[in-house]
Amino acid sequence: MSTLEIKDLHVSIDTDQGNVPILRGVTLTINTGETHAIMGPNGSGKSTLASTIAGHPRYKVDSGSITLDGEDVLSMSVDERARAGLFLAMQYPVEVPGVTMTNFLRTAKTALDGEAPSLRHWTKDVKTAMSKLRIDADFAQRNVNEGFSGGEKKRVEILQLELFRPRFAILDETDSGLDVDALKVVSEGVNREHSKGEMGTLLITHYTRILRYIKPDFVHVFIAGRIAEQGGPELADRLEEEGYDRFTAVEA
């Protein structure tokens, strides 16, 4: 069992207008097997948390800590974090022209495992995972995310989740921009991996609809860079009915 522990995290970004604080003291602990949903209005800092965990250089950690089984995540480079078992399914996966999916997946898998995957099994694993996510086989020969639709890009993120088998998956608004069918397919992928019992999941979302397919154990409401309220799945139901108004009203 593994634990991802975030303690009193303060994060800011530098802009032309100066330094802007975004996260203002976030504390959160995720264990293997748990699914945590982070919900909140736009601009509340949800995605900042995701990017900070993955190590995106834009975000400056002013204080606080992130540890993975006691190891200091903040001192690791982006690739070291991935190799330590953290996976960020990105909100906006970039296109990487000239690099085929096949080449990319194999290169990443090799880097993550420290050795090249057995060719025979790997090819089969990729094929199977693609078909389960209803990704066309010809995507393997296309360049990473190049010309993929929004929904296709999200499926490819989950494809990587299933192939790379991280210890902790952070899903940054994976549901946004998906139609109902795609949402189901993507959710099934996450559930398949989660059900193996070896992964903790941090699900960041603006809407409650993905929570119909991925059942959270804990729900945290993000307001203005802090967790304003937390509870069980019933909190999501309440948010669906009431929205974020009662929180934002307090803030104002």
Place this chain on the structure above:
Amino acid sequence: MAETTHTDTTPDITPDTPLDGGTSALDKKARLGTATIGRASIDGFTEEGERLPGGDDGTEQLGFKKHSHGNAPVIPEASRGERRRSFDLADFPPLTGMEEDWRFTPLKRLRGLHTDELTGPAPAIEVTGAGNVTVKTVGRDDPRLGRGATPEDRVSAAAWNAFSEATVITVPRDTVAEGEVMVSITGRSADPAAQYILIRAERFSRAVVVLDHGGSAALAQNVEIVVEDGAELTVVSVQEWDDDAVHVSSQQARIGRDARYKHVVVSLGGDLVRLTPSSIFSAPGAEVEMYGLYFADAGQHLEQRLLVDHATPNCTSRVTYKGALQGQDAHTVWVGDVLIRKAAEGTDTYETNRNLLLTDGARSDSVPNLEIETGLIEGAGHASATGRFDDEHLFYLMARGIPEKAARRLVVRGFLTEVIQQIRVPALEERLSESVERELAAGNL
């Protein structure tokens, strides 16, 4: 700044000669450098690198900025088709560097190719492969020389007037060459020299000819290429010169009816390499593909100026050039002139140039020019983009566990492979891939 990527898919009659002298800010965009991973952050990541892709407009990938049009003062031409063509050196005034077609070239580094008598020894030529292709060394009075190509600039005219013997490579009529024709061209002197090579693909023949340049030289070279009716010819010009070499080469091809011509440039080595490949359609129904790959290191000047002259109906042309730059004062120039003359109805053309700035201090100029004199065409477009290595790519790949160096190589390799794959000579493709790897290693990437 008037920076746009023109994509003229509708046959508007809009002459497009971007000689407006807009400024090139692109060279200032290379900020990532050979940044190394800090502890929790990556040096050199900037706000600019934060631009998240909002949609798929297809024009600004890999962090590419759209093209600009240089900033030097320019002596404009009314039309690319009006440029002087002559065998007489006196028709080309001495160069000042202000000429439209020389404005990017550092004349000081030409080692006298534009001013001196070209009396040095020409690089040695050795031709191997394809026993059914004939190779002859002929005197300058051979009547075949100069029928398919006419000098368009001073250095080319000087080379025409200075060479003493020419190499003529002929793929006989109806002949399919048995393997590639490898023309090894090895420089052996730093004295300004002239060289003339004629490649003739006779009717319905088929061949691949590789001009493989190496060694040290100050060379003014004319390569005349004649692709007769129905012939299918690929010419690959590889520049892997020593660091001090200067090479100015006019590679004009005259394309016959229903012929297919592919020209591939690979420029890696040399101090200054300036190629002017032209494809001139002389009869209907022909197809031309022109590819280029260049990789400039610190201090290198790699320039390519293309012309596709659609003078006859129903011809197709595709131009794809890609360049990578690294190091202080690495400079590349790509100018792509496409001329669709009044008679060239049914023309279908597209040209594209992409440049990838890998470090600070490099400069890439990219100027596509499209002149259209008839509205009755199938399609005409161009795109040009220059950008630095995109920080978001790096983040994406690293977030999947791939270390920074490997991630950079993966992207650059992917970027350039597209052109190498066009050569279709496996041994040469492999060699050039290795050369690109060496370039990457040399740049500490």
